[in-house]
Amino acid sequence: MIKWKKKYKHFNGETRFGSHYSKSTLTEMNFSCYMPNNEKVVNCLIYLSGLTCTEENVITKAGIQRFLSGTNTMLICPDTSPRNLNILGVNDDYDFGEGASFYVNATENEYAKNYKMEDYIVKDLIELCKKEFNIIKFSLFGHSMGGHGALTLGLKNKCIFTSLSAFSPIVNPILSPWGQKALRGYLGEDKERWLTSDATELIKNNYRSNHSILIDQGLGDEFLDEQLLTNNFIEACKEKGQRCNTRFHKNFDHSYYFISTFIKDHIDFHISCME
């Protein structure tokens, strides 16, 4: 059951904001979406946002709606974590807690109860789209932490997600400071348990996407060398025979200016895969 907060006429469709109760997080979860004005909407693109974002960033800044208007493909953009929980320190850091779920099923401490974001995306959000919007096919993409989410959840659920793409994804979090902090905090000290939340490790362990994976990465991205580690993923894909179209772009950074520049290619890619 969706609680709609706001609907805006946008191109030949509507940009909407709403929330619904999640059985996985046991909280009301916020999302934004774009509904094309088309009676035969059967495909859905799920976009996972990066650190500090809410459901609002991508829907206002990326310029996606222009390219979905009139198609049979809707867009849904979940929030990056549960909100307003009474967890000590949940808002202290920009890269852990609220706005920074890393899309895993937390098992540790106070996060274990509600931070079941992997289940939320793969079960509750999918169920919502099937029930409320009669969606048949799904594809998954995201940015930075959300690129990590798209790749890991997508690789582990290739029967659900037709195609995967990412902007500036964190592809090897077990080796990056952001990733290590999050995985330790949500999953505990045992690094064996981190491996199924690491896209590069999943490829090494023979997880696959049906289609070639599309990745866009700016070469002026300040996080590339320390946090994103793009080349580790490319190497693993090569070694294991996963097709991956990684495009490096001179001078582009980690921002939504970068995303909006290449967003049309991602929409075209997913729509053609879901056709």
Added chain:
Amino acid sequence: MIKWKKKYKHFNGETRFGSHYSKSTLTEMNFSCYMPNNEKVVNCLIYLSGLTCTEENVITKAGIQRFLSGTNTMLICPDTSPRNLNILGVNDDYDFGEGASFYVNATENEYAKNYKMEDYIVKDLIELCKKEFNIIKFSLFGHSMGGHGALTLGLKNKCIFTSLSAFSPIVNPILSPWGQKALRGYLGEDKERWLTSDATELIKNNYRSNHSILIDQGLGDEFLDEQLLTNNFIEACKEKGQRCNTRFHKNFDHSYYFISTFIKDHIDFHISCME
């Protein structure tokens, strides 16, 4: 002299944020801009934003850059008022003071010294673009309060501005609550002095634009009937023979979702007028 704060590679060009000193406002003024990657940039579109906005809203939300990339036309988006002045109550109201200059030359009280926004746009910003970017032709557009600014400054300076357009403009501020509050506060009680800051009155007094004026207006806009008064402008244009292409759009509201839906038409219009 421009102080650049940030530059982002964006499409085949750069979205930039900067500031410069204004001789009219006697303050540093913020702006954003988009520079296409084209050695022959000679045209400039100036966009004036609405109440509560800064130079950031339009440049992140409207999706303009896609349509200027590669052209000979840059975009510059000034802030909506001087900032950080020690004026009593300047931040008390969303519709007066900071973020709400109405693009007039204030004569009253503490606003008289710095709130010379009409001069800032028509003199300082134009001079900046000529000197720093070698611009030859200018066109002007805006949203809401900025639509009011675009129409009034454009009509009064048709030797400077080639073409004019607006989204959801306040076209008859002497009759709207927002306008009356602002004009009284900045220009004083004498309503005769308000007339040259009212687009409908300017048309009645034979001010003109060289080209047809393009206006887009949502019919679901909550401010249409009380604040915007679009039909008064249309009537005046008809009576006085000013060409005006006003397009009303069912269900669209006052937001950037509306603006981004029709932005391409405005860019195409101005570029063809400046050709």
